[in-house]
Amino acid sequence: xxxxxxxxxxxxxxxxxxxxxxxxxxxxxxxxxxxxxxxxxxxxxxxxxxxxxxxxxxxxxxxxxxxxxxxxxxxxxxxxxxxxxxxxxxxxxxxxxxxxxxxxxxxxxxxxxxxxxxxxxxxxxxxxxxxxxxxxxxxxxxxxxxxxxxxxxxxxxxxxxxxxxxxxxxxxxxxxxxxxxxxxxxxxxxxxxxxxxxxxxxxxxxxxxxxxxxxxxxxxxxxxxxxxxxxxxxxxxxxxxxxxxxxxxxxxxxxxxxxxxxxxxxxxxxxxxxxxxxxxxxxxxxxxxxxxxxxxxx
Numbered sequence: 661x662x663x664x665x666x667x668x669x670x671x672x673x674x675x676x677x678x679x680x681x682x683x684x685x686x687x688x689x690x691x692x693x694x695x696x697x698x699x700x701x702x703x704x705x706x707x708x709x710x711x712x713x714x715x716x717x718x719x720x721x722x723x724x725x726x727x728x729x730x731x732x733x734x735x736x737x738x739x740x741x742x743x744x745x746x747x748x749x750x751x752x753x754x755x756x757x758x759x760x761x762x763x764x765x766x767x768x769x770x771x772x773x774x775x776x777x778x779x780x781x782x783x784x785x786x787x788x789x790x791x792x793x794x795x796x797x798x799x800x801x802x803x804x805x806x807x808x809x810x811x812x813x814x815x816x817x818x819x820x821x822x823x824x825x826x827x828x829x830x831x832x833x834x835x836x837x838x839x840x841x842x843x844x845x846x847x848x849x850x851x852x853x854x855x856x857x858x859x860x861x862x863x864x865x866x867x868x869x870x871x872x873x874x875x876x877x878x879x880x881x882x883x884x885x886x887x888x889x890x891x892x893x894x895x896x897x898x899x900x901x902x903x904x905x906x907x908x909x910x911x912x913x914x915x916x917x918x919x920x921x922x923x924x925x926x927x928x929x930x931x932x933x934x935x936x937x938x939x940x941x942x943x944x945x946x947x948x949x950x951x952x953x954x955x956x957x958x
């Protein structure tokens with residue numbers, strides 16, 4: 661998906677779980693389209709239309725054209741056939757993907773969760789929920805353990821202006837993970853971390869920032885601090901620069917470089933000079949040199 665679920669849902673004539681039955685070949689399609697006869701498994705929005713078959717038409721895009729596996733399950737966001745497209749056969753209803761959407765594979769073991777979560781999205785859209793309810797929805801989706809919904813929730817989280825302290829605590833738990841739920845990963849982790857670091861007070865993000873630096877996710881912390889509208893970023897970096905863990909200190913030096921804090925780097929370099937451990941000193945001095953290059957970047 662290259663757009664948010666709520667956005668593509670609002671543009672859809674039909675949102676459904678479908679099963680491709682077979683690929684349909686027509687001479688007029690050549691390499692421009694791929695057609696699949698589909699069976700509707702679960703309808704979330706729209707109507708199945710008149711009696712007859714249903715065809716999903718995928719516009720040709722070379723190697724990027726999605727390939728569907730017959731008898732598998734997909735979540736799709738569809739619009740009915742429009743002008744300029746080839747006419748469907750008699751008794752056939754023709755559907756096209758909404759722009760910026762793509763078929764989402766649904767594993768058999770996750771089908772019930774997809775059904776429940778999509779119904780929740782439709783309820784959110786229909787009710788035009790209060791911001792507080794939208795935040796509850798985001799937190800629920802982050803707790804699904806399903807990357808598709810977690811990633812979308814992370815995108816929605818960026819548009820929320822105010823998070824309460826308890827809500828931020830829940831976001832932190834999502835990033836860190838629990839015994840029952842693994843931590844967020846990839847762009848989802850990055851996006852939610854940025855929201856937390858940007859919105860929470862420094863006391864709340866201290867431990868999270870330390871963990872992110874220790875795990876090598878310094879850029880996530882940087883973007884959150886960069887987007888803050890107060891002057892507390894410097895105090896956070898100074899604490900991290902004084903951390904007892906060598907990896908955290910090394911990454912904190914990089915963080916100072918990303919934030920273009922030359923004076924901090926000068927001070928750190930002086931402190932490194934009196935360290936008794938030559939190996940640690942060499943590592944930190946190398947980090948300072950690389951951080952100065954970041955300060956001077958275009």
